[in-house]
Amino acid sequence: MSIIRDKKRLKRICIKSLKIGFGSCLAIAIAHFFNLKYEISAGTIALLTILTTKWETIRLSAYRIVMFFVTVLVGWLVHNFIGGGWPEYGICLLIIVFLCEITGWTSTLSVNSVIGAHFFTEGDFSPEFIINEFILLLIGISIAIVLSFFSSxxxxxxxxxxxxxxxxxxxxxxxxxxxxxxxxxxxxxxxxxxxxxxxxxxxxxxxxxxxxxxxxxxxxxxxxxxxxxxxxxxxxxxxxxxxxxxxxxxxxxxxxxxxxxxxxxxxxxxxxxxxxxxxxxxxxxxxxxxxxxxxxxxxxxxxxxxxxxxxxxxxxxxxxxxxxxxxxxxxxxxxxxxxx
Missing domain, CATH: 1.20.120.940 (Putative aromatic acid exporter, C-terminal domain)
Structure with missing residues (x-):
């Protein structure tokens, strides 16, 4: 039974690795097609969202969307009232980490930090850049959700x-x-x-x-x-x-x-x-x-x-x-x- 179980575990690892590799490349290709800034981040978001099960992936995707808007709001407030340098990015992360901890959504933190870094690097909170980042997020989580349905x-x-x-x-x-x-x-x-x-x-x-x-x-x-x-x-x-x-x-x-x-x-x-x-x-x-x-x-x-x-x-x-x-x-x- 242990040998059979090890084979099943190895099969799961191989399938998950293929999903992550293929999904990340596909997400980057789609972001590149739409000429988005930081296109490679779409692949990173897909990588961080592809989980073992469908429901976990769907739940995490929903949390990521909610926390995206929270991150944008917190980032905009910090940028406008404190400043836009790297110390301010640290303050923004401090607030985001605190919010993630009290909501139990710490699994969204990695993507929030990536998106926050983009905003503070560009110093741009215009509607166009917010849409750019949101589309990156949508591409990444959409690929993750679609691939999660390919399970035996x-x-x-x-x-x-x-x-x-x-x-x-x-x-x-x-x-x-x-x-x-x-x-x-x-x-x-x-x-x-x-x-x-x-x-x-x-x-x-x-x-x-x-x-x-x-x-x-x-x-x-x-x-x-x-x-x-x-x-x-x-x-x-x-x-x-x-x-x-x-x-x-x-x-x-x-x-x-x-x-x-x-x-x-x-x-x-x-x-x-x-x-x-x-x-x-x-x-x-x-x-x-x-x-x-x-x-x-x-x-x-x-x-x-x-x-x-x-x-x-x-x-x-x-x-x-x-x-x-x-x-x-x-x-x-x-x-x-x-x-x-």
Missing amino acids: NRSYKKMILKHMEYVEDKMHGILSHIASYLRNEPMPGSVWADINQLEDKIKEFIQDASEYNDNTFSDNPKYYIEYFEMRLLQIDELHSLHYEMRRMRSMPVLAEVVAEFLDFMAGCIGKMEMLDVQLDNLHEILSHLKKEAPPTTTEEFESRAILYHVLMDIEDFLLIKKRFVDNLELKHRNETFIKA
Whole structure:
């Protein structure tokens, strides 16, 4: 998985490098065609605006436009009331940096400083020069936005779907191993290590899902983020479940029934339906446990108490998924209502 991930990272770096190189050259060529002053700055603006995702690029472009007019206003005030030398440029930058910090728009600072330098170098705040600088900005951010749409969303979605299959397959295996433990059967490998490894992978998958979310305009792109977050919560329950089971010194009579239920759960791990059936079956097992004859030894009492906690962990595991599914259904109903 790490080798595959490194290849994907290298692919992203190559694509971003090509976008920046091509986009910067194209921006400079367009600025040159319109005979603009400081034409090379259009390429610099494109370079500084091309980001990893569509939404980041669009947001940054909008911030740059707003801060352009702020920079022009601040520069004009400093130039007219203080002077137009390099010390005054420093004062202008001081004000711009302060405004960027309090608005959280520090990512716009690099372009603001370039534009500010042009104004103080020329000492010109005429409408013609302001338009010249604004067109440079528009060329740079337009190229960045257009290039941000050239992203392999389809392959990215396929990758995320494979991540989902991977998680479900691993969870299936973990639940099956825990069922084997309840039957006193030998377990291949370490369940604890498997759970920890899967937890790390899910955290990586959440990052991938977040990047996909920022690169798509689909109706419900956050589904994948919420899905992996749901699985991460279930991992916490698996940790608790495994910890409880390791404390068992003997297997209660109902251990085989619980093992069969875990096998049933493992078979349903990739399904979004049948949760009510699983919960009903679990509640039946809990009812049988309560009706059993009282334990006769301390060891039997402890094991039965631990089994009860195991069943509670299983219930929490299922309820996490149920909340996720119910939330999806609620969103779907709301969207249908709004569209109607």
